[in-house]
Amino acid sequence: MDSTMMDLPLTLDPLFERAETLFADKELVTATATGIERTNYGRWAERTRLLGGALDDLGISASGRVATFAWNTDRHLELYFAAPCSGRVLHTLNIRLFAEQVTYIANHAEDEVIFADRSLLPLLWPLVDTMSTVRHVVVMDDSGGGDAAPEIPDDSRIIDYEDLISAASPASFRVASETQAASMCYTSGTTGEPKGVVYSHRSTYLHTLAAMLVDSAGVCESDVIMPVVPMFHANAWGLAHAAVAAGAKLVNPGPNLAPKPLAELIETERVTVAAGVPTIWMGVLGELEGRDVSSLRAIPCGGSAVPKALSEGYREAVGLPILQAWGMTETSPLCSIAHIRSGQQGLDDDAKADLRTTVGTILPTVEFRICEPDTTNELPRDGESSGELHVRGPYVTGSYYNRPDAADSFTEDGWLRTGDVATCDPNGYIRLVDRTKDxxxxxxxxxxxxxxxxxxxxxxxxxxxxxxxxxxxxxxxxxxxxxxxxxxxxxxxxxxxxxxxxxxxxxxxxxxxxxxxxxxxxxxxxxxxxxxxxxxxxxxxx
Missing domain, CATH: 3.30.300.30 (ANL, C-terminal domain)
Known part of the structure; x- marks a missing residue:
């Protein structure tokens, strides 16, 4: 028996239109080299539609890869939606990779255009001639026009971002298939060449909803979201998409990720959710003394294990411990988050601190198991038995882009082998013991x-x-x-x-x-x- 429900594709264009029509007045804030820039979802949506038209003007193919080489800014957010909502594929290039890796990734992905912040042009431009498919480099001037701004080479391949969109006509966004590629991101390549993960509209849509779950990051309209995690790292952990979908105020920290300016943004913009890796929060902690950061409700942290001392340091300083989460580029990335369950609220502070060193419980959108090494034999959830963590779900990748060796990362029955060694206790708290290679x-x-x-x-x-x-x-x-x-x-x-x-x-x-x-x-x-x-x-x- 079939249902009576409408069969509509889960694509990003309705999420874009929701922000455009319902939250046009909500703020988007970007910290730049010359100060704070403010816009709103209404103006952002207008520019995003113009950018969609500009991609047509550039002759980017129907499923062409649109690369970015940029910091967290409102212009980068325009690309986050203009590329996939016009049918193209957003490809966020990691600005911190070695030059050889950047070249390899751009060629492997077959990028047709790269949108680059002017401040990053000295890193990118020397590599452009090694990129066989790149036809255009669009420069987004984040310098403020000062004397220290990097020189823009005199080359016909270079186009100014503002000139490009000012000459364009607004695009109408309608994506027909939810399985169509929306974006791609490459792993950091600590061993071997980086591997490409291609996210679909459906997977991104579902991951966005997962980030809005109360037992996840709980992103909602009243939030002020500051993703310190870069937009080139697993789609900023999904927080940029979730902020747009919810109509939340979004604060982009731009290029200056030093502790003091981050602490100032949290205080002055009344940030409620600030997300970053442990090394970021180690530096920021010392800058919070004497500041009013009472607006914070969550400090999600991932990328590596959160030391107990760091989490407790935040609890003592601001009354809010670090909220550890776990995921991978391959998992979009949110898989689990270390909220203290209702049954453990009565524990003493030390016991709760120990639970916060786990990666918490799995989200309802993902399945997991812990297996004996190189097998699919599941181990008991007794808090002691350790094995490799396997996951699967609608926003977990089932392969890598154009990699014949992809099968090595998956089990015979189709689960992703994460490479993490873990235990799980009877209450479902997953503790990462180590990476298999560490x-x-x-x-x-x-x-x-x-x-x-x-x-x-x-x-x-x-x-x-x-x-x-x-x-x-x-x-x-x-x-x-x-x-x-x-x-x-x-x-x-x-x-x-x-x-x-x-x-x-x-x-x-x-x-x-x-x-x-x-x-x-x-x-x-x-x-x-x-x-x-x-x-x-x-x-x-x-």
């Missing part, structure tokens, strides 16, 4: 580098720490701590071991400690343990 096997037993890091970072003299495996004459591998001390402090290996000894099994204790100036980061702000492993590849401990 586990340390010492004397045949596994050590979680992530758990050791969390304990190290709870030391009051430690600003950042990463734990990696180094060679051992006796145990094959042993953990080594790479520690960044708090400014003005010093810490020794013996001091660290004395602190850690009551907090973990003795055989988990690092065999060596190296003091470093900074933990190297990947393009998305995660700790780059591969860089550290390469740096200390010749070190051998007992």
């Amino acid at each position: 586990l340390i096997k010492s004397g045949g037993e596994w050590i979680s580098s992530a758990e050791v890091e969390n304990e190290i970072m709870s030391h009051p003299k430690v600003a950042e720490a990463a734990v990696v495996a180094v060679a051992s004459e006796r145990w094959m591998e042993r953990p080594m701590a790479c520690v960044v001390p708090v400014e003005g402090e010093t810490i020794t290996h013996d001091e660290l071991i004395e602190y850690l000894t009551p907090r973990m099994a003795r055989w988990w204790l690092p065999s060596a400690t190296r003091i470093i100036d900074e933990v190297p980061k990947t393009s998305t702000g995660k700790f780059s343990k591969k860089t550290l492993r390469d740096r200390f590849a010749d070190l051998v401990v007992e």
Whole structure:
């Protein structure tokens, strides 16, 4: 028996039109090099339709890839909707990748045009001749016209963004198929070449609704959303789409992601939801003293494990702990979020803090299981049994774009192998033990580098720490701590071991400690343990 429901495609154009018609007066704020710029959804929608017409004028093919090389701005948001709603595919290029990776990705995706912020042109322009399919570079002038603005090359391929849309006619948006590609994003490529994930209109629509669930990020019309997470990183975790769909005020931090300006934006714009990676919030915490940030209701954090000390630091400073979430480029990305369930509200502060170090419970839009390595044998949800985390769902990718080796990342029965080692307790809280490639096997037993890091970072003299495996004459591998001390402090290996000894099994204790100036980061702000492993590849401990 069939239903009597209308069969309408789940596409992004109705979400765009909702903001355009119902919330035309709601603010869009962008922090620029010269100050705060303000517009609203009404003017934004007009410009987005003009941009859709401009893509026609540029001769971008029906499903052409429209690349961006830009910060979080209202113009970038215009591209977020003009490209997919006109039938094209938005492709956000990661500005922090190595030059060779940017070239590889642009060629692999077959980008036809790149929309670039002027401030980023010195990074992009030297690569343009290596990009075989790029015909145009459209420059969005974010410089404010100052003397320090990067020079724009005299080249026929370069077009000014404002000139382009001022000469265009507004487009009518109507996407016929929900399975049509809406956007694509590439993984950061920490091992091997970056892999492309292609999001459909349907998957993006459903992920947008998931971000609006109360037990998720709960994005709603009364919110003021500030995605510090870049718009080139997994679609800004879906917050840009959700803000538009809900009609929420959106605050774009632009290029300056230093702690002080971010803290000022939270205070002056009365931000309610501010989302970013742990390294961002480590810096911002020290800038919140004396500020009125009472508007905040949630501080979503992802990309890497949130140290307990960081989350508790926010709870003590502003009365609001970090809200840890988990997902991947491959999962659009929201999969789970660490809200304290009603049944655990009576726990003491320490027990709640421990729960916040998990990635919480799975969202109703995603399924998960934890399996024995390289099998589909599901492990019990007892909080102890650890295995590889598998997920599936309507906004989880089922393959990679044009990659013959994609099958290696999926199980025989079609689940995504996340590469995360996890446990799940009887209440459904998922705890990430480590990445499979970051586990340390010492004397045949596994050590979680992530758990050791969390304990190290709870030391009051430690600003950042990463734990990696180094060679051992006796145990094959042993953990080594790479520690960044708090400014003005010093810490020794013996001091660290004395602190850690009551907090973990003795055989988990690092065999060596190296003091470093900074933990190297990947393009998305995660700790780059591969860089550290390469740096200390010749070190051998007992």
